[in-house]
Amino acid sequence: MDSSLYFDIPCVILCGGKSSRMGEDKALLPFSNHNTLSQYQYDRLKLHFKKIYISSKTDKFDFDKNLILDKGEIYSPIVALETIFKTLENEQRIFIITVDTPFVKIETIKKIIDLSINYxxxxxxxxxxxxxxxxxxxxxxxxxxxxxxxxxxxxxxxIKNSKTKILQCDDENEFLNLNDKTQYNLAKSFIS
Incomplete structure (x- = not known):
């Protein structure tokens, strides 16, 4: 991982889902050498962004962070996106990532950000x-x-009704999504 890569836009980690397939809140599961998956993602990404935030329904986290709280009963990434843009009203572009994708490479994030000027x-x-x-x-x-x-x-x-650009990537494992215990255990074996 290239620690010299720095992006002049904010990053928001989405942690407000129900985690129904996992059976417990995946944002709070231990991961790598961190108490929680959310802290792992936060610490990993904060080195590369001008500011980093966690989007959630509640403050369920036991580490120092910038928090954007979703209002309302509906669990929806669209609600989260609206709240994020209203909260970060001076930001034009925001990098969004889910808490359960801990292997997305910083180099891939750079490619996404570099493409984002006109989309x-x-x-x-x-x-x-x-x-x-x-x-x-x-x-x-x-x-x-x-x-x-x-x-x-x-x-x-x-996505279908916006000016969207798709970045083609080679490695699906980079986007491994920790939705259930099998994927979580697989991810833990990757990281150890």
Whole structure:
């Protein structure tokens, strides 16, 4: 990992999901040499961004962090994106990543950010498209508000109706998503 890479945009780690397939809050699971997966992601990424935040429904974290709290009962990344853009109102572009993708390479993040100047959204694709790992531009906010007014919570809808660029990547393992215990144990074996 290149520790010299630094990005002049903020990063927000999404930690507000229900973790229903995991059976417990994955943001709070121990990972690597950290008490929690969320602290691992926060510490890993804070070296590379001008500011880093955690987006969540509640402050469930036991480490020093910048927090963006989602209001309301609905568990939705669209609600989170609206809250993030309202909170960071002076930011044009924001790098968004989920807490459960701890292997995304800093070099890949650099490619995504470098592509993001002329697009609303830039996300990676290897074997699958990764909708919540990428740069989202404030230009998406009006569509996000419209989606929420119409009770549309699918990130794919936002991506399809925005000026989106897909970055082709070679390694799907980089985007391993820790959704259940099997994937979590696999990730722990990678990191050890």
């Amino acid at each position: 609303d959204i830039v996300i990676p694709e290897a074997e699958k498209t990764h909708n919540l790992c990428g740069v989202f531009n404030k230009s998406c906010l009006s569509l996000i508000k419209e989606m929420l007014n119409n009770n549309i919570h699918k990130v794919n809808y936002l």
